[in-house]
Amino acid sequence: MKQPLARLLSNDIFKTGLILFAFGLVLVTILALVQNMTADQIVIAQEEVNRRLRSKIFPSVHFSPQKIYIIQKKSGKMAYQIFKDIVDKNISDSPDFNELLKKDTIEFVVLKKEDKIIIKDRLQLKDAPIQITPEQFAKLETLFKKERLTFITYHEAYDGTEQDSKFKGWVIQYNAKQGYGGDIGLLIGFNTDKKITGYQMINHNETPGLGTKGNDSDFIKGFINKDPLKMPTSKQDYKNALGIDAISGATITSLALSRGIKQAYQVLYVKDVDPSKKEEKPIDPKTDTKKDDKNTNKNDKKPDLQVKPPVTPDQPPAQPQTPVQQAPAYNPNRRVIIKRAPDGSIIEEIITTP
Numbered sequence: 464m465k466q467p468l469a470r471l472l473s474n475d476i477f478k479t480g481l482i483l484f485a486f487g488l489v490l491v492t493i494l495a496l497v498q499n500m501t502a503d504q505i506v507i508a509q510e511e512v513n514r515r516l517r518s519k520i521f522p523s524v525h526f527s528p529q530k531i532y533i534i535q536k537k538s539g540k541m542a543y544q545i546f547k548d549i550v551d552k553n554i555s556d557s558p559d560f561n562e563l564l565k566k567d568t569i570e571f572v573v574l575k576k577e578d579k580i581i582i583k584d585r586l587q588l589k590d591a592p593i594q595i596t597p598e599q600f601a602k603l604e605t606l607f608k609k610e611r612l613t614f615i616t617y618h619e620a621y622d623g624t625e626q627d628s629k630f631k632g633w634v635i636q637y638n639a640k641q642g643y644g645g646d647i648g649l650l651i652g653f654n655t656d657k658k659i660t661g662y663q664m665i666n667h668n669e670t671p672g673l674g675t676k677g678n679d680s681d682f683i684k685g686f687i688n689k690d691p692l693k694m695p696t697s698k699q700d701y702k703n704a705l706g707i708d709a710i711s712g713a714t715i716t717s718l719a720l721s722r723g724i725k726q727a728y729q730v731l732y733v734k735d736v737d738p739s740k741k742e743e744k745p746i747d748p749k750t751d752t753k754k755d756d757k758n759t760n761k762n763d764k765k766p767d768l769q770v771k772p773p774v775t776p777d778q779p780p781a782q783p784q785t786p787v788q789q790a791p792a793y794n795p796n797r798r799v800i801i802k803r804a805p806d807g808s809i810i811e812e813i814i815t816t817p
Contacts, residue, residue, distance in 0.1 A: 513650060513665065517618060517634045520661040521652040524620040524631050531592050533615040533730065534569040543569065545606045549599050569593070573600040615730055631655060633731055639723020643715040644668030651727050658688045662724060674716035682707060691728035694721035
């Protein structure tokens with residue numbers, strides 16, 4: 464038993480493989496340690512970049528210090544259930560919380576004891592966000608990643624001082640779907656006049672020199688002060704809707720941007736609209752064909768009121784159509800013999816054999 468093991472250890476190929484395996488194991492361990500040490504710093508650096516971009520997208524305002532998270536109901540019941548299981552028991556069992564679960568979105572902030580949040584004059588947002596602890600958020604984030612669920616986040620924009628501030632709008636972080644290289648991470652600003660203040664592409668895999676032109680200032684200017692519900696839906700619509708052309712050679716990117724901006728706007732503005740209070744259109748008696756089922760007897764048949772055109776003297780009456788004679792059924796014992804008579808005429812003779 465010792466001889467095969469000694470022979471294996473003396474093999475140069477085995478020695479080389481063992482050394483490479485040990486070297487790889489040490490390298491992976493070092494990389495994991497470095498990642499853990501720098502992960503928080505990377506997040507902080509990315510937040511600083513996003514903070515500067517928010518000020519570029521929505522200038523001359525200050526933003527709520529906390530990031531506000533949105534969970535959408537359309538993500539699935541699992542998302543709401545996970546959130547309910549993680550928040551404090553005395554909150555999740557309250558009638559207000561159960562009523563909140565009926566809405567299309569849940570909003571929350573991650574707050575430490577020393578944190579403060581500005582919530583004043585918030586348009587379209589009738590409920591203050593739920594406050595959860597960093598420990599609860601860590602559990603929530605882990606479970607969301609496991610179930611492949613995502614958050615939508617935004618910051619509120621205010622002008623004036625913290626003591627006397629007025630709500631001006633939002634900057635939302637949203638992933639636009641179906642870009643040329645996959646999802647396009649966007650920061651988009653909307654003001655209380657329901658207009659776009661600007662946007663920036665922050666995470667994407669679009670083609671350099673083509674799709675990346677979506678971040679060009681001249682292209683972005685076409686979106687500023689435009690109605691986000693009237694975004695172009697085709698390459699031809701760009702000129703009419705925004706006054707600019709779609710990105711040449713990057714139509715997919717152009718449409719992903721316009722579609723993503725509209726969807727992000729709907730997350731913020733449409734989420735609190737009561738579907739039972741839809742505006743009814745006036746009924747046009749000329750085009751209204753709706754029947755009153757309560758006042759109509761289903762057994763009553765209306766007479767045929769169709770008027771037939773009269774027959775004029777110059778127009779002969781229509782002749783009744785003769786029915787088309789159908790061919791006899793196929794009979795395998797039936798034969799047709801065609802002969803020529805002495806006078807040259809054709810004679811058809813039918814013979815049926817038993």
